[in-house]
Every structure is written in C-alpha cells, then in structure tokens.
Amino acid sequence: MKSCLIVDDSKVIRMVARKILHELSFTTVEAEDGQQALDRCKEALPDAVLLDWNMPVMNGIDFLRELRKLPGGDKPVVVFCTTENDIDHIQEAITAGANEYIMKPFDSEILQAKFSQVGLL
Amino acid sequence: MRPEDFDFIAKLLKDRSGLVITRDKAYLLESRLTPVARKRGLKGLDDLVASLRTAGEDLLREVTEAMTTNESFFFRDIKPFDQFKDVVLPAMLKTRAAKKSFRIWSAASSSGQEAYSLAMILKEEAPKMPGWRVEIVGTDISNEMLEKAKAGLYSQFEVQRGLPIQLLVKYFKKNNEMWQIDPSIRAMVQFREYNLLHDLKSLGQFDVVFCRNVLIYFDQPTKGRVLDNISKIIPDDGFLYLGGAETVLGISDKFKPIPEQRGIYCRNLGGASAAPSGFGGVR
Incomplete structure (x- = not known):
C-alpha cells in the first residue's frame, strides 16, 4: 500500500481527499500546514504528498522547497491541490519540484487522473 | 414515452448517424433531448417528437447532435x-x-x-x-x-x-x-x-x-x-x-x-x- 500525506488547512478538504485516497488504496497521514507536514516527513517520507498552497505557519511552496532539501526528499511525488490557477503559480510550483498540479475545485476523477499520470496508480 | 415515438426517434438517429438506441437506453433520450425541447419552448419529449415529425433540417440536426455528442479528454487512456x-x-x-x-x-x-x-x-x-x-x-x-x-x-x-x-x-x-x-x-x-x-x-x-x-x-x-x-x-x-x-x-x-x-x-x-x-x- 502506498502512503499519501494530505496537507491542507481545511478540515473538509482533508476529509474529501482522505476518502478518495482510501478508495484508491492509499494509507493517509494529515497535516494542517507546511510545518506540520515537514515534521511528518522527517519522521517518515510518504510516497505522495497532496499539497495545498495557502496555509498558515508555513505555506505549501515553502514546505515543498524544504522537503526537496531533506535526505531522500526528492523521492515523494508531490501534487499541488490549490485554488491558485494562474500560469505563474503553476510555473513556480514546477520549478520548486512539484510533479503535478490540481486546480480546485477537484473531484475523484481529476485526482485519479493526475495520480495515474505521475505513476502513483 | 410512447413506443411509436421511441421507434421514430431511434430510426431517425440510426439513419442520420448510425447511432443505435435500444429501449433500455431510453433514459438517454430523456436526459439529452429534454434540454433541446426546452430551448425550443416545447413542454417535453412528446411535444418534441411531434415537432420532429414535421421538422426541418435544423431541428433534426440539433437532435442528432445532442444524442451523438460524447465527452472527450486529453490523452484519453494514456x-x-x-x-x-x-x-x-x-x-x-x-x-x-x-x-x-x-x-x-x-x-x-x-x-x-x-x-x-x-x-x-x-x-x-x-x-x-x-x-x-x-x-x-x-x-x-x-x-x-x-x-x-x-x-x-x-x-x-x-x-x-x-x-x-x-x-x-x-x-x-x-x-x-x-x-x-x-x-x-x-x-x-x-x-x-x-x-x-x-x-x-x-x-x-x-x-x-x-x-x-x-x-x-x-x-x-x-x-x-x-x-x-x-x-x-x-x-x-x-x-x-x-x-x-x-x-x-x-x-x-x-x-x-x-x-x-x-x-x-x-x-x-x-x-x-x-x-x-x-x-x-x-x-
């Protein structure tokens, strides 16, 4: 079973994502902001990270840059999942090492399509 | 929908596009043609069928398009x-x-x-x-x-x-x-x-x-x-x-x-x- 870290400050979004990911046979861990997510990653690196952009304490893009500096931190497949939907944000995410990018609102079909594109399914 | 109305639409679609609609797919007619009927100010499918029997090319084409349009996506199936x-x-x-x-x-x-x-x-x-x-x-x-x-x-x-x-x-x-x-x-x-x-x-x-x-x-x-x-x-x-x-x-x-x-x-x-x-x- 593959593992996915869900990072979003919205409880509702985490719940929706958790439900979809469980249906896709992932185990899930959750974090409410980038700092919590980084702490989880230091304990154990997940196979995948579903990552919001705008969050308190540490945002998604800063988390991603820190993650990629960790030993083995290049391994997790990172899929952004955010309301930011302009080319500049997407470009910045790719440059920082994101593997895929979902623009909210999303549904299970989009999440599934994106996860299979990056080889997680 | 009356059987003769169903048969009429089924034949129309088959002749114009090759699309085969069987009776178990009658719900597709409802879901796709009701909007076409409404757009024309018609009450529902029964009225639409009545119009179709004397319709010009425009409506026949619109109905065929509504039934044959299917979703598509980029790199489908990869x-x-x-x-x-x-x-x-x-x-x-x-x-x-x-x-x-x-x-x-x-x-x-x-x-x-x-x-x-x-x-x-x-x-x-x-x-x-x-x-x-x-x-x-x-x-x-x-x-x-x-x-x-x-x-x-x-x-x-x-x-x-x-x-x-x-x-x-x-x-x-x-x-x-x-x-x-x-x-x-x-x-x-x-x-x-x-x-x-x-x-x-x-x-x-x-x-x-x-x-x-x-x-x-x-x-x-x-x-x-x-x-x-x-x-x-x-x-x-x-x-x-x-x-x-x-x-x-x-x-x-x-x-x-x-x-x-x-x-x-x-x-x-x-x-x-x-x-x-x-x-x-x-x-």
Missing part, C-alpha cells in the same frame, strides 16, 4: 498515445522516410482533445523529425463540437483530465476562466464536418486512423460497413486505433490486431504476415 510515440511514429518515420510526410485522422473528433494530444506529441518529437510534414484531420458530425474544437478553448475541468501539467503550461494560455491551446498547435490540426457513414474517399488517404469509442454506438452491420470504408483509405502499412472495448474480430476481415499492441490494428491482407513492414525492429 496508453494509445504512448504507443503512438513509441511504436507508430517510429514506424512512420521509417516507412515514410522518402516523402517525409504522413496523415493522421481523428474520426469523431468531438471537441478536439484527441487530435490536439497527437499534435502536442508531434511538437514534442519535432527535433527528431526535421523537415517532416504531418497533417492531422479531425472530423465530426456535430457542428457545435467542431466549433469548440477549432476554438481550442477548454474549461479548467477539461484541462485537468489527462493533460500533464507541463504540457498545460507549455501549450495553453489562460483566457478568463478558460484555457486556450496555443495557435502553433491549433495550426497543426484541421477540423471538418463529416459523417462516418458516408463515403470516406473524399477525405483522402490516412496513414494512421484513430476511431476510438465510436463503433460501440453502432450495430454490427454498421460497424462492419464503417471498418470496410476505413480500410479503403488506409494504405497496406497503415495503422488503425480502436477503443479499449472495441474489436474487429467477427465484424470485419479487413483488419487484424497487431500482436502485443492492444488497440492497434493493421490491414489484413490475407497473408500470414504479422505486421506491416517497417513495424518490426522498433521498440
């Missing part, structure tokens, strides 16, 4: 496009090396995602094929879909189903809430109105034909007729793609599956040859 890049394209580059050109047909192209997916692959592979000219033609019977395809404008939802984010960034521009495909990609594809049931010869010859998830809507004789027609415009060493749930087996002897390449077919020329020339040795 695998056929990987096969195109890894198997079909190298075969084309080998067998067409002298004239440096070939033609691709996206049959029932809907809103254009399949044709544009192929165009993006060719654009990405362009450094490997200097001086080559590849023509991509998309055809559909729905004018509405053809207009959408030509505009190359897609919703945020549409660009997220199957399109890798790197390709979105590279080949699309945001246009208010929509995403528009780059003019350089649009220029690689021509869209034309065409009914698959008609004689295909005026379209010319195609080296690669994508006819995926189209035959499933036809009955056996119509499937056979369409495959036979396609066989007349594909050269002996060309390729035919069908959808995952489709086959030629038991329908037409004009094509046969290519071993190890699920979904791709070559002409069945009666001999025992396994694959078109130029095919061996790739991959």
Whole structure:
C-alpha cells in the first residue's frame, strides 16, 4: 500500500481527499500546514504528498522547497491541490519540484487522473 | 414515452448517424433531448417528437447532435498515445522516410482533445523529425463540437483530465476562466464536418486512423460497413486505433490486431504476415 500525506488547512478538504485516497488504496497521514507536514516527513517520507498552497505557519511552496532539501526528499511525488490557477503559480510550483498540479475545485476523477499520470496508480 | 415515438426517434438517429438506441437506453433520450425541447419552448419529449415529425433540417440536426455528442479528454487512456510515440511514429518515420510526410485522422473528433494530444506529441518529437510534414484531420458530425474544437478553448475541468501539467503550461494560455491551446498547435490540426457513414474517399488517404469509442454506438452491420470504408483509405502499412472495448474480430476481415499492441490494428491482407513492414525492429 502506498502512503499519501494530505496537507491542507481545511478540515473538509482533508476529509474529501482522505476518502478518495482510501478508495484508491492509499494509507493517509494529515497535516494542517507546511510545518506540520515537514515534521511528518522527517519522521517518515510518504510516497505522495497532496499539497495545498495557502496555509498558515508555513505555506505549501515553502514546505515543498524544504522537503526537496531533506535526505531522500526528492523521492515523494508531490501534487499541488490549490485554488491558485494562474500560469505563474503553476510555473513556480514546477520549478520548486512539484510533479503535478490540481486546480480546485477537484473531484475523484481529476485526482485519479493526475495520480495515474505521475505513476502513483 | 410512447413506443411509436421511441421507434421514430431511434430510426431517425440510426439513419442520420448510425447511432443505435435500444429501449433500455431510453433514459438517454430523456436526459439529452429534454434540454433541446426546452430551448425550443416545447413542454417535453412528446411535444418534441411531434415537432420532429414535421421538422426541418435544423431541428433534426440539433437532435442528432445532442444524442451523438460524447465527452472527450486529453490523452484519453494514456496508453494509445504512448504507443503512438513509441511504436507508430517510429514506424512512420521509417516507412515514410522518402516523402517525409504522413496523415493522421481523428474520426469523431468531438471537441478536439484527441487530435490536439497527437499534435502536442508531434511538437514534442519535432527535433527528431526535421523537415517532416504531418497533417492531422479531425472530423465530426456535430457542428457545435467542431466549433469548440477549432476554438481550442477548454474549461479548467477539461484541462485537468489527462493533460500533464507541463504540457498545460507549455501549450495553453489562460483566457478568463478558460484555457486556450496555443495557435502553433491549433495550426497543426484541421477540423471538418463529416459523417462516418458516408463515403470516406473524399477525405483522402490516412496513414494512421484513430476511431476510438465510436463503433460501440453502432450495430454490427454498421460497424462492419464503417471498418470496410476505413480500410479503403488506409494504405497496406497503415495503422488503425480502436477503443479499449472495441474489436474487429467477427465484424470485419479487413483488419487484424497487431500482436502485443492492444488497440492497434493493421490491414489484413490475407497473408500470414504479422505486421506491416517497417513495424518490426522498433521498440
């Protein structure tokens, strides 16, 4: 079973994502902001990270840059999942090492399509 | 809906598009034609059928389009496009090396995602094929879909189903809430109105034909007729793609599956040859 870290400050979004990911046979861990997510990653690196952009304490893009500096931190497949939907944000995410990018609102079909594109399914 | 009304619409659709609607699919008539009825200020399906019996071309066309329009997305099923890049394209580059050109047909192209997916692959592979000219033609019977395809404008939802984010960034521009495909990609594809049931010869010859998830809507004789027609415009060493749930087996002897390449077919020329020339040795 593959593992996915869900990072979003919205409880509702985490719940929706958790439900979809469980249906896709992932185990899930959750974090409410980038700092919590980084702490989880230091304990154990997940196979995948579903990552919001705008969050308190540490945002998604800063988390991603820190993650990629960790030993083995290049391994997790990172899929952004955010309301930011302009080319500049997407470009910045790719440059920082994101593997895929979902623009909210999303549904299970989009999440599934994106996860299979990056080889997680 | 009254049985005679159902039969009337079913026959109309079959004659105009080949689409076969069986009684267990009657709900499709409800869900797709009720909006057409409302748009015309009609109460419901019964009134629509009454109008259809005396209708002019406009309404007949609108009803046919509403029933035959199907969703499409970029790089649908992924695998056929990987096969195109890894198997079909190298075969084309080998067998067409002298004239440096070939033609691709996206049959029932809907809103254009399949044709544009192929165009993006060719654009990405362009450094490997200097001086080559590849023509991509998309055809559909729905004018509405053809207009959408030509505009190359897609919703945020549409660009997220199957399109890798790197390709979105590279080949699309945001246009208010929509995403528009780059003019350089649009220029690689021509869209034309065409009914698959008609004689295909005026379209010319195609080296690669994508006819995926189209035959499933036809009955056996119509499937056979369409495959036979396609066989007349594909050269002996060309390729035919069908959808995952489709086959030629038991329908037409004009094509046969290519071993190890699920979904791709070559002409069945009666001999025992396994694959078109130029095919061996790739991959």
